[in-house]
Amino acid sequence: MVNPSLIGIIAAFLTTVAFVPQVLRVIQTRDTHAISLWMYLLFSTGLALWLVYGLLLWLWPVIIANSITLFLALIVVYFKIQETLRANS
């Protein structure tokens, strides 16, 4: 039997940890040229709203997964903005 909750947990884990190699790559290389700032701004806003949703309904998996992903996404946003400012200076 397939357990939907188990699949959901694995899915949430993967869509969260997926951002770890991206963050490591950006920190190591300082290269964010191919990365879309708009993507990360929209994505981070969406994650922040998922976090609000989780807090309102007190859904702890939603709160935990989206807090971690938001933290990771904001690191990418930080390096992308740094690069954009450098390019414009």
Next chain:
Amino acid sequence: MVNPSLIGIIAAFLTTVAFVPQVLRVIQTRDTHAISLWMYLLFSTGLALWLVYGLLLWLWPVIIANSITLFLALIVVYFKIQETLRANS
């Protein structure tokens, strides 16, 4: 009053459409150098599992949002693999 469902819908919309500017950027520039292949492989696997989760529990917002995001993420995977193969040839 804050409606949690409305916040969830806006959150799902933003985390899905976020990938549109990234896909457009990759198609236009063919540049995927700063993008982590591991991120998109893990993320796509996670989205596929979210899709299975949505299909098992017949949650149509989960099915729709994750189908679209998976489609967009796989376009980035395609271009990233193309670039990786080019770089290794």
